[in-house]
Amino acid sequence: STYLNFVRLSTDTYVFEHHGQYDRDYPASQQGFYQYEATAALKLQFQEPMREGEKDAVLDSSFFDREYRDEWQLMVGEDLRKIVVYFVAE
Secondary structure, three states: OEEOOEEEEEHHHHHHHHHOOEOOOEOHHHHHHHHHHHHHHHHHHHHHHHHHOOOEEEEEOOOOOHHHHHHHHHHHOOOOOOOOOOOOOO
């Protein structure tokens, strides 16, 4: 999804668009695998807007795990700007 001057990247949106709804279109047992797949895909997509220098990328994630946060921060580097963006759920 594209908003103002940033691209929103969401693992939940990726999984939904590629596999459907949790526990309806695919078994709950696949959730971990699909989340891993989504994270790998978003890592590639995350770098595209930054390389172009025209847009920022906003990661729609809870960042619940310190290792997960650190992994993303290392990928971006010291220039990381942290902001909170609220999205309206439909």
